[in-house]
Amino acid sequence: MAGQDSIEVKFRLFDCSDIGPSKYSPTTTVSALKEKILAQWPKDKENGPRTINDLKLINAGKVLENNKTLAESRLPLELPGGVITMHVVVRPPLSDKNNDKLQNDSPNNTRCSCAIL
Numbered sequence: 001m002a003g004q005d006s007i008e009v010k011f012r013l014f015d016c017s018d019i020g021p022s023k024y025s026p027t028t029t030v031s032a033l034k035e036k037i038l039a040q041w042p043k044d045k046e047n048g049p050r051t052i053n054d055l056k057l058i059n060a061g062k063v064l065e066n067n068k069t070l071a072e073s074r075l076p077l078e079l080p081g082g083v084i085t086m087h088v089v090v091r092p093p094l095s096d097k098n099n100d101k102l103q104n105d106s107p108n109n110t111r112c113s114c115a116i117l
Contacts, residue, residue, distance in 0.1 A: 007070055008083045011037055011057075014090065015045070021083045026071035030057055030064045037088060049090050056089040 010020035011033075019040050024033065034052035041048050049055050057064045064073050064086075 009033070009070075010083050010085055011088045012085050013042075013045070013088050017042070018085075019088075024070060027069050029067065029069050030073065031066040033057060033070075033086075034066070047090065047092070054091050056091065058087040058089060059084065 005025065006023040007026055008021050008023050010018045010022075012018055019037060019042075022036070031052055034055045034057065037055060038049060038052060052066065059073065062073075
């Protein structure tokens with residue numbers, strides 16, 4: 001990767017720690033970035049992502065699509081000496097619908113009760 005053709009990106013995690021910065025080609029896809037994040041995810045963090053589908057990358061308030069490249073995502077390509085910071089959001093694990101139904105059907109559900117005196 002040539003210095004002028006690369007984009008320097010760091011990934012900001014939910015606890016304000018960072019992965020990177022690293023340089024990427026403008027033709028790098030968002031899904032490839034997510035793969036790199038998964039590979040470099042700190043092992044000491046709880047509730048880490050399992051797949052790239054558990055991750056969202058946000059840049060300038062925009063959620064980036066997996067099939068788009070960095071160039072297609074309209075990142076600023078010319079930041080002299082600058083690093084682009086992307087925010088990483090981890091989706092919470094989806095709950096099991098059967099377990100939710102069992103919890104909703106249980107007689108111990110918390111209910112609101114009012115007494116008018």
